[in-house]
Amino acid sequence: MTPITxxxxxxxPVVETATExxxxxxxxxxGLLVVGFSAMAVAPGSPLVEVMLGAAQGAGxxxxxxxLQLDSWIAIRQDNxxxxxxxxxxxxxxxxxxxxxxxxxxxxxxxxxxxxxxGTTDVTVDQGGSGGSDALQTDGWPMRxxxxxxxRVLLDMASxxxxxxxxxxVVSDGVISVQADPSKRVTYGDLIGGKKFNVTLTGKNTxxxxxxAKIKDVQQLKVxxxxxxxxxxxxxxxxxxxxxxDVKLPGMVHARNVKPxxxxxxxxxxxxxxxxxxxxxxKVVSKGNYVAVVxxxxxxxxxxxxxxxxxxxxxxxxxxxxxxxxxxYMRGATPTFSMEPAVVGNTETALAASAxxxxxxxxxxxxxxxAFGPAHAMADxxxxxxxxxxxxxxxxxxxxxxxxxxxxPRDRVRVIWMDGPQAYGRTAADDAGFEAAFLAKELGRPxxxxxxxxxxxxxxxxxxxxxxxxxxxxxxxxxxxxxxxxARAADHHHLGYNEFDTVLIAQLTGMRRExxxxxxxxxxxxxxxPNRRMAAHVVSLPxxxxxxxxxGNLRDxxxxxxxxxxxxxxxxxxxxxxxxxxxxxMKLLTAxxxxxSGFKRARSIAVVKAVAEKFGWEARPSPRPLATGDILTGRxxxxxxxxxxxxxxxxxxxxNRRTGRVWVKRFVCAHDCGLIVNPETLRRTLECxxxxxxxxxxxEEVRFDAEKVTSVDWVTxxxxxxTDAPATIDVVMVNGDPxxxxxxxxxxxxxxxxxxxxxxxxxxxxxxxxxxxxxxxPFRDARVLAALKSAGVA
Amino acid sequence: MSKITLNVNGKAHxxxxxxxxxxxxxxxxxxxxxxxxxxxxxxQCGACTVIIKGEAVRSCTRPVxxxxxxxxxxxxxxxxxxxxxxLQQAWIxxxxxxxxFCQNGQILTAKVLLDKNPNPTDAQIRQGMxxxxxxxxTYYRIQAAIKRAAKVTA
Numbered sequence: 001m002t003p004i005t006x007x008x009x010x011x012x013p014v015v016e017t018a019t020e021x022x023x024x025x026x027x028x029x030x031g032l033l034v035v036g037f038s039a040m041a042v043a044p045g046s047p048l049v050e051v052m053l054g055a056a057q058g059a060g061x062x063x064x065x066x067x068l069q070l071d072s073w074i075a076i077r078q079d080n081x082x083x084x085x086x087x088x089x090x091x092x093x094x095x096x097x098x099x100x101x102x103x104x105x106x107x108x109x110x111x112x113x114x115x116x117x118x119g120t121t122d123v124t125v126d127q128g129g130s131g132g133s134d135a136l137q138t139d140g141w142p143m144r145x146x147x148x149x150x151x152r153v154l155l156d157m158a159s160x161x162x163x164x165x166x167x168x169x170v171v172s173d174g175v176i177s178v179q180a181d182p183s184k185r186v187t188y189g190d191l192i193g194g195k196k197f198n199v200t201l202t203g204k205n206t207x208x209x210x211x212x213a214k215i216k217d218v219q220q221l222k223v224x225x226x227x228x229x230x231x232x233x234x235x236x237x238x239x240x241x242x243x244x245x246d247v248k249l250p251g252m253v254h255a256r257n258v259k260p261x262x263x264x265x266x267x268x269x270x271x272x273x274x275x276x277x278x279x280x281x282x283k284v285v286s287k288g289n290y291v292a293v294v295x296x297x298x299x300x301x302x303x304x305x306x307x308x309x310x311x312x313x314x315x316x317x318x319x320x321x322x323x324x325x326x327x328x329y330m331r332g333a334t335p336t337f338s339m340e341p342a343v344v345g346n347t348e349t350a351l352a353a354s355a356x357x358x359x360x361x362x363x364x365x366x367x368x369x370x371a372f373g374p375a376h377a378m379a380d381x382x383x384x385x386x387x388x389x390x391x392x393x394x395x396x397x398x399x400x401x402x403x404x405x406x407x408x409p410r411d412r413v414r415v416i417w418m419d420g421p422q423a424y425g426r427t428a429a430d431d432a433g434f435e436a437a438f439l440a441k442e443l444g445r446p447x448x449x450x451x452x453x454x455x456x457x458x459x460x461x462x463x464x465x466x467x468x469x470x471x472x473x474x475x476x477x478x479x480x481x482x483x484x485x486x487a488r489a490a491d492h493h494h495l496g497y498n499e500f501d502t503v504l505i506a507q508l509t510g511m512r513r514e515x516x517x518x519x520x521x522x523x524x525x526x527x528x529x530p531n532r533r534m535a536a537h538v539v540s541l542p543x544x545x546x547x548x549x550x551x552g553n554l555r556d557x558x559x560x561x562x563x564x565x566x567x568x569x570x571x572x573x574x575x576x577x578x579x580x581x582x583x584x585x586m587k588l589l590t591a592x593x594x595x596x597s598g599f600k601r602a603r604s605i606a607v608v609k610a611v612a613e614k615f616g617w618e619a620r621p622s623p624r625p626l627a628t629g630d631i632l633t634g635r636x637x638x639x640x641x642x643x644x645x646x647x648x649x650x651x652x653x654x655x656n657r658r659t660g661r662v663w664v665k666r667f668v669c670a671h672d673c674g675l676i677v678n679p680e681t682l683r684r685t686l687e688c689x690x691x692x693x694x695x696x697x698x699x700e701e702v703r704f705d706a707e708k709v710t711s712v713d714w715v716t717x718x719x720x721x722x723t724d725a726p727a728t729i730d731v732v733m734v735n736g737d738p739x740x741x742x743x744x745x746x747x748x749x750x751x752x753x754x755x756x757x758x759x760x761x762x763x764x765x766x767x768x769x770x771x772x773x774x775x776x777x778p779f780r781d782a783r784v785l786a787a788l789k790s791a792g793v794a
Numbered sequence: 795m796s797k798i799t800l801n802v803n804g805k806a807h808x809x810x811x812x813x814x815x816x817x818x819x820x821x822x823x824x825x826x827x828x829x830x831x832x833x834x835x836x837x838q839c840g841a842c843t844v845i846i847k848g849e850a851v852r853s854c855t856r857p858v859x860x861x862x863x864x865x866x867x868x869x870x871x872x873x874x875x876x877x878x879x880x881l882q883q884a885w886i887x888x889x890x891x892x893x894x895f896c897q898n899g900q901i902l903t904a905k906v907l908l909d910k911n912p913n914p915t916d917a918q919i920r921q922g923m924x925x926x927x928x929x930x931x932t933y934y935r936i937q938a939a940i941k942r943a944a945k946v947t948a
Contacts, residue, residue, distance in 0.1 A: 092892035092930055229889060236894030237885040237901060238878060239829035239869035246828045279795075279812070298823055299815040302835075372929035373833055373841065373895050421833075421895035422929045453834040680889060684935060688892050691931030714838040714927060722923040725933035727916070 060385035062122035062414040067206045070153070070199040072125050073146040074107070078193030080174045081113045082150075086143055087127025087206060088135050089119035089393045089417050091424060093751050094230045094681035095135040101223045101677050102140055102747075106147035106215055109174040109188065111223050115231075119417030121399045127206045129394035129417075131425070131497070131553070133749025136677060137643065140747055142209040146201065149211025153199050157191045217743035218675060227680035232419070244391040244418035245450075247378045252446040253282055254298040255439050256305035258291040259455055260508075262707045264315035264543045267291065274309035284308065285442055289546060290508035292439060294447065302452070318706040319543035326490070327363045330467045335537035336492050337517050345531030347471075350482035354473025358576055362468040362565035363776040364759075366490070366702040369554055370717060373421030374456035375428035378448045379440035386413045388437055391420020392429040394497045401430075401498035402437045405506060413437075424692075424751070426497050426552030428460040431504040438505055457717050458709035459504070461552030462702055464491035464518060468565040473531075478577030480588060482531040485566065491518025492540030495552035507545045515544055518551055521558035523566035524641040524756075526604045527585070528592035548709045549702070556752035559642060560696055560759050564777060567638035567760035571622065572773060580619040581637050581764065582612045598644045599737055603672050606736025608639055610670035611648040614732045622764070623771040626793065630658050633665075636764025638757035644748040645673040646736070649690065649757040653765040657794045660785025663724065664694060664762060669754055670732040675747040683731045686754050690729065693758030695720035699778050718780075798862050802827060803871030813859035817851075818842045820858045821868065829869025829898045833927075840899030840926035844868050850899075850906040869898045872905065881905055884943035892930030899926045904940045912948055914940070 065072040065085075075083045084103045090096040100114045107114075119129060127139045155166045158176040162169070162184050170179050177185035187193075203209035218224075235241035260267075267289045275281055280296035281304060293304040321329040351357055378389040386408060392398045395415040403410040415433070423429055428451060436449035451459075466489050473482035493515035495502055501511040520536035541549060574584035585608055595601045611617075615635070624634060632655045639648040652666040667690050676682055699718040703711045711717035737745060759777055766784070767773050772791045774784065788794035800807045800820065807825050816835075821827050821844070830853050833841025837852040844853045845867040872879040878886075881901050891897050900923070907914060907922040914922065919940050928936070 092894060229886065233886055233889060233891055233894070236891045236897055237869075237882045238873055239827070239898065241894070243828070243831075243895070245831060246822075248823075298819045299812065370929065372839065372893075372927065373831060419894065422893045450832065453836060453838075684889055684892070684932075687934055688931045691933060692929075695931060713834060713836055719927060719929065720931055720933070721925075721927065722933045722937065723920045725920070725937060729934055 060383060060414070061411040062385070063411045065123070065125045067125040067209050068201045068203065070146060070149060070197040070201060070211065074150045074197070076150070076188050076192050078189045080187040080189030080193065081115070082107060082109050082174070082188070083115045083117060084143070084147070085117045085124045086139070087119070087125045087129065087396065088139055089130045089395060090232065091130055091393055092422065093685045094678060096232060097228060097230045097681060098136060098677040099140070099143055100231070101226070101228065102136070102144050103147040105221045105223045106144045107151050108171040111228050113174060119395045120415065121396055122414040125206055126396040129392070129396055131394060133642070133751035135749070136747040137749040138207055142203070142206055144215045145210040145213070148213040148215045149199065149201065150197065152211065152213035153197055154188050154191055158186055161186060161191070218745045219741065219743060224675065224677050225679070227678050230681060241419060244378070244389050244420045245373060245376055247389040247418070249378065249380055249446040252378070252448055253294050253296055253443065254301040255292050255294045255436070255447050255449045256301045257435065257451065257455060258293065258305050258308050258310060259459060260289060260312055260546070262312065262314050263319035263547050263549070265289070265312040266315070268311040268313050270311070271309040275304040275307050278304050278307065283443065285439055288509035290505050292435065294439060294443060298450075305452070314707070315543070317542060319547055320541040320549055320704060320706065322705050323365065323701070323703040326365065326465055327467045330465065330488050330490055330539050333539040335488065336540045337538040339520065339536045341533050341535040342522060343533050344529070347482045347484045347531045347533040350531035351471060351473040351484065354482060355476040356474045356576055357471060358572055359469070359471045360569055360572060360775055362470065362568060364466045364561040364564060365777070366462040366465045366549060367554065367696050367700045368457065368462045368702055368717070369423070369425060369427045369460045370457050370700070370719070371421045371423060371427055371460065374451035374453055375432035375460065376420070376448070376450045377429070377433040377436040378446060379436035380446040381440040381444055382446070384412065386437055386440065388413070388415045388433050389418055390415055390429060390433045391418055391423060392433050392498070393423050397498035398430060398433045401500045401503065402434055404500035405434055405503070406437060406441055424555035425557065426461050426495050428456060430498045434503045434505050454712040457712050459548045461495055461550055461554070463554035463557065463561070464489040464494070464551045466561040466565070470565060470569040472569060472573045474573060474577050478579055480529055480573055483529045485522060485534040487520050487522070487536040487562065487565070488539050489518060489520035489536070489558070490541055491520060491538050491551045493544050493550070494518030495550055512545060519558060521562045523562055525566070525639060526601045526641070527588035529588065549704065555692065556642065556755035559640070559752065559756040560693055563638065563640045563756040564759035564763065567640065567757065568763050568773070568775065571636065571760070571764040571767065575622050575767070578621045581622055582608065582617055583619055585637070585639060600641060600646065602738050603646050603736030604639065604641070607646050607648040607670040607672055607734050610732045610734045611637065611650050611668055614670065614730055615650045615668045617650065622768040624768055626771060630656055632657055632769040634765045634767070634769025636761045636766070636768055638760035638764060640753070640756040642749070642753040642756060644746070645671070645750060645753045647671045647753045647757055649754060649761045651758070651761040651765040653762060653769055655766055655769045655784065657770070657788055660781040660783070660788060660794070662698060662762070662766060662779050662784055664726045666728040666730070667726050668730040668732070670734050671750070671753065672734045672736045673748040673750040673753070674735065674737070675745045676733055677747060679733060682733065682750055685750055686731050687729050689751070689754040690758050691720060691725065693755040694724065694762065697759040697762045697777055697779060698724065699780065701778050798858065800825060800858070800861065800866060801864065802866045803868060811858060813857065815858050817844070817853040817856045817858045817861055821853060821866070827868045827870050831895060831898060833896070839896070840903060841896055843899040843902045843926070845902055845906060848906065848909060850903045869901060872901070879905065880946040881908070881939070881943040884939040884946070888935050888939040888942060890932050890935040890939050892932055896926070896928045900928065900936050904936070904943070908940070908944055908947065913944055
């Protein structure tokens with residue numbers, strides 16, 4: 001048993017996110033915040049934090065921080081600790097810990113003497129929040145450069161103090177000493193603690209921000225490559241963390257939405273008398289087709305939303321086909337947009353000349369974020385400012401979008417970013433933030449908006465459904481000579497982040513514009529195929545606006561869909577060629593020597609080799625001879641790129657031929673994201689990423705009839721459970737770079753790559769076990785059993 | 795509205811509430827604990843779990859009238875005298891959470907599981923935890939943490 005201890009670093013972010021005023025006070029070493037940073041520091045959620053949050057209400061306006069000022073990024077205190085202010089958010093993959101590591105290394109200060117403040121718009125520069133797994137890949141560079149610049153400036157100050165050149169000084173853990181006379185030493189805190197750097201940086205934007213200092217060579221980094229525990233975890237397990245759902249303000253009220261019961265319905269009338277008698281009833285707010293109820297207490301608002309009588313008019317035409325008819329609808333629709341096909345060689349000629357041609361259709365349904373905690377936000381309109389407490393991963397965009405939506409000057413709006421339930425992409429957190437802000441302005445009181453489970457599951461943004469047709473040609477020797485890829489994505493209007501005219505309340509209140517054309521994507525691998533054509537189209541469902549089938553970025557947008565189709569089909573071609581699936585892929589990877597600056601081909605080969613070796617892959621074609629007994633075992637591989645990160649993954653499955661149940665007994669993944677900042681945190685991110693995608697492979701499908709989404713809870717929209725967890729997950733961290741110890745080895749993203757390969761790896765393993773190819777996810781028991789039965793396996 | 799007393803983490807709270815209100819909202823908005831969280835309001839996910847009479851209870855569907863006088867333990871009440879419960883420590887040692895939003899339910903459900911069966915098999919852990927969902931999919935590490943804690947307490 002270990003006593004609860006909190007290092008200053010663990011508690012500081014919560015205290016410090018309170019307000020720009022507090023930060024300025026802090027820089028003046030105000031008593032309050034010095035207490036907040038001392039070893040006797042208060043826990044998050046303590047009365048002090050409440051005071052800080054409360055005090056924040058009077059602050060404002062909230063101008064943008066100047067990213068060209070070093071003080072916007074780093075503060076050093078008299079006790080020789082440093083706080084890093086970064087414009088990112090941590091969704092639970094430990095990026096905050098990684099930021100501290102890379103910046104501590106460049107600043108030359110011990111990790112334990114640092115803390116990190118993220119995502120609150122008036123105390124951190126706008127680096128865009130999270131998205132695209134770019135935390136380290138893109139935003140890590142300016143963080144390293146500004147930390148290096150702070151070190152340079154501090155060395156300069158010490159140089160003047162001691163009258164020696166900077167090159168004659170050495171730094172260790174925030175202490176500068178004269179190399180020739182170590183008795184001459186000074187801490188960073190002594191040099192600048194509580195004071196400002198007043199150093200101007202250069203750069204066009206936050207991505208290019210830099211000082212004069214050069215960042216360190218990889219070989220000089222000490223904290224990078226270690227695995228300090230994530231600082232946010234203790235407060236998440238002892239109950240002390242203050243989440244966005246926990247914010248309470250004086251005079252606050254609770255709001256709930258009343259959504260149209262049929263997609264595209266028009267509001268005719270509201271019978272307010274149906275809820276007026278509910279104790280604590282405050283107001284029904286409606287505008288266009290947007291309806292919300294507001295009550296003093298939470299349970300009252302829930303009751304009012306259930307009880308409110310609203311007269312809706314159904315749309316004249318069905319908003320969408322049923323989920324059963326979705327793919328035939330998509331295949332029959334005229335595309336609203338077609339990409340210029342990517343063409344190598346002549347696919348049709350090569351197919352015509354092939355010894356064997358395969359053709360297959362693959363299908364992936366709409367899948368949702370379906371956040372574990374439904375969307376929520378608190379908005380406070382006090383003092384003619386607007387403060388939004390939100391877990392939105394793009395807090396800066398939320399601020400700008402709300403300002404534009406409500407026509408409030410941007411410097412009167414700020415977003416305080418706080419932890420929230422899993423939110424990987426364009427979630428309904430955007431929508432809830434706007435709704436809370438709208439209602440707060442309407443009522444002139446702090447409003448807490450909370451979506452209910454049925455709203456979150458039905459109305460959150462979805463990853464687009466896909467219908468694919470693939471064709472492949474093998475020559476007489478079993479070489480893949482032609483590959484034709486044709487994809488259709490139901491992604492006609494793809495939601496951007498926090499757009500003032502496309503968030504749900506904007507749509508429901510009548511805003512319209514040209515749709516954001518969605519993307520239909522193509523595979524990302526390095527296979528050398530002499531004739532290849534890749535075409536992708538976007539199709540539209542009948543209802544474009546005010547629809548629960550609205551699409552937006554979902555963790556690794558398009559990746560799971562596209563890679564499921566392409567890597568399953570590669571497996572079909574390998575089986576047709578009677579080739580081992582790993583050898584078949586290796587042949588395609590080694591058929592060319594062309595590479596790029598990221599050594600994509602060399603690194604692809606390295607991960608495929610590494611995953612096969614770790615798994616103990618025995619070379620043989622799939623499927624294996626059908627076993628006797630109820631449990632059939634098989635293995636399957638898939639490989640993919642995401643930007644500059646590459647992954648190969650193997651699934652070992654057990655398929656119960658009596659029930660159709662699929663259990664992934666073991667996952668092995670080999671992953672190369674360049675320079676690794678925190679191996680243990682990366683390992684967990686990959687483990688969870690694989691299981692997240694496994695949920696999409698086995699369970700997740702948004703279902704709907706011709707009026708509404710019928711997936712509304714965890715029964716009608718099942719998700720992965722404890723009983724699905726593999727017995728073993730092995731992660732091999734590869735660096736396939738031809739020169740892995742080069743001084744400038746980049747750090748690439750890691751949050752989404754494994755989402756690509758999981759679906760195909762599992763499908764390929766099911767084929768290996770059973771000889772049955774499943775071309776539609778999810779692989780729910782009933783679907784698998786039906787396929788086994790029709791193949792005579794069950 | 796009715797006057798009731800709730801005993802939460804060893805402390806009595808005198809409250810004036812509508813007795814049909816689910817316990818979750820009273821705990822969060824009146825008692826002031828934040829461990830139990832709203833996830834579904836349907837008893838399907840486990841985010842709102844509290845421990846009452848040795849059982850993991852879904853506070854989002856349990857009316858407050860049904861728990862008067864009972865001792866209610868929330869995540870905040872698990873540590874004793876400033877010392878983390880072995881499960882909480884195992885959660886840190888295994889670095890279990892991603893976003894962490896579900897971990898209240900995971901930890902409290904695991905506590906009840908271990909209280910009843912200090913040495914569960916892998917299959918018993920999987921079955922015992924099956925109703926408690928996680929959307930970051932930390933299941934693999936949760937199961938490792940439960941085994942780790944079981945070793946400490948055994």
